[in-house]
Amino acid sequence: MSATPLATTAAHPMSASQSLPAVLQVRGLEKSFKQRHVLKSLDWSVPSGRVIGLLGRNGAGKTTLLRCLLGLSPIDGGSIELFGEPMLEPGGERMHRIGFVPQTFDLFPWMRVRAYLDFTAAFYARWDHERVQRLLANWELDVKQKIGELSQGQRQKLAIVRAIAPDPDLLVLDEPVASLDPQARRAFMSELLTLMRAPGKTVIFSTHITADLERADADIALLRDGRIQFTRPLAELRERFKRVVLARPEGWTQAPIVAGSLKSHLQDSQAILLVEDPSLDSLHALAARENASLHVETPTLEDLFVELA
Numbered sequence: 184m185s186a187t188p189l190a191t192t193a194a195h196p197m198s199a200s201q202s203l204p205a206v207l208q209v210r211g212l213e214k215s216f217k218q219r220h221v222l223k224s225l226d227w228s229v230p231s232g233r234v235i236g237l238l239g240r241n242g243a244g245k246t247t248l249l250r251c252l253l254g255l256s257p258i259d260g261g262s263i264e265l266f267g268e269p270m271l272e273p274g275g276e277r278m279h280r281i282g283f284v285p286q287t288f289d290l291f292p293w294m295r296v297r298a299y300l301d302f303t304a305a306f307y308a309r310w311d312h313e314r315v316q317r318l319l320a321n322w323e324l325d326v327k328q329k330i331g332e333l334s335q336g337q338r339q340k341l342a343i344v345r346a347i348a349p350d351p352d353l354l355v356l357d358e359p360v361a362s363l364d365p366q367a368r369r370a371f372m373s374e375l376l377t378l379m380r381a382p383g384k385t386v387i388f389s390t391h392i393t394a395d396l397e398r399a400d401a402d403i404a405l406l407r408d409g410r411i412q413f414t415r416p417l418a419e420l421r422e423r424f425k426r427v428v429l430a431r432p433e434g435w436t437q438a439p440i441v442a443g444s445l446k447s448h449l450q451d452s453q454a455i456l457l458v459e460d461p462s463l464d465s466l467h468a469l470a471a472r473e474n475a476s477l478h479v480e481t482p483t484l485e486d487l488f489v490e491l492a
């Protein structure tokens with residue numbers, strides 16, 4: 184497919200959720216690793232009270248962004264405000280309101296699960312023992328086992344329990360479900376939704392499993408070319424972007440020109456286009472003029488991600 188730069192952010196800067204107060208406000212964020220410029224003057228406003236799915240291709244910079252947001256990785260420029268205050272370094276009272284599940288959890292391998300959770304609980308006023316018990320039982324985590332002896336998936340479960348237990352206002356998860364089996368993923372999603380029932384809770388999670396985001400009715404933030412291209416409710420995205428298929432017996436030598444077309448490719452006798460806010464009248468007129476049949480489809484999030492990311 185030939186790609187056209189996304190115009191959505193500039194053309195439609197506001198969405199319904201963006202009018203809510205921002206839990207996180209990022210301006211002009213810059214981050215490089217030696218010659219690799221990963222985050223490029225990135226702006227991002229994350230509304231409170233929503234689940235945000237952070238999508239981007241491998242190497243787009245999702246982990247880098249999440250670590251910068253939490254002060255775990257130094258930034259080269261720009262500013263970050265968390266809960267309305269500048270984020271200068273990790274730690275302090277504010278960090279008690281944040282839960283973080285890193286992509287890999289390899290701390291305290293010598294500690295047993297129970298000892299680790301008891302030790303961590305001591306730092307938090309709002310540690311939810313009942314939730315911890317429920318998750319440990321649900322996920323069949325053996326509290327007597329040493330962390331270093333847990334499987335990758337079990338460690339991920341422990342990291343999630345540890346992050347959710349303090350009842351955080353902002354929960355940040357970096358590919359939390361990558362090693363989880365389908366049952367554990369379901370339990371995790373339902374726990375997220377339980378957490379979100381309390382007002383003002385916000386969850387940001389990066390994932391490649393778009394079905395989970397559909398289940399959580401998440402807002403989707405797309406990281407591409409070092410910037411957040413948009414943050415929008417999934418329903419709005421699916422309303423806005425359509426897959427347009429124009430077929431004619433003799434095929435096409437090149438894709439027809441359609442206003443709002445972001446990508447297009449030819450396949451057999453079809454021209455397939457991803458179109459932002461298509462005008463149905465114009466599409467019907469085009470189809471009649473070109474003697475083509477017309478189908479306008481709502482893409483799945485996975486289709487959208489494949490096309491846009």
Ligand SMILES: Nc1ncnc2c1ncn2[C@@H]1O[C@H](COP(=O)(O)OP(=O)(O)OP(=O)(O)O)[C@@H](O)[C@H]1O
Pocket residue numbers: 216219221239240241242243244245246247248
């Ligand atoms: N510590 C580091 N030193 C050098 N380069 C790094 C470092 N961390 C990340 N990078 C580079 O920054 C870019 C973004 O990496 P990052 O891990 O943030 O991507 P990602 O979107 O999380 O990828 P994935 O989906 O594969 O997890 C990559 O090109 C990576 O090689």
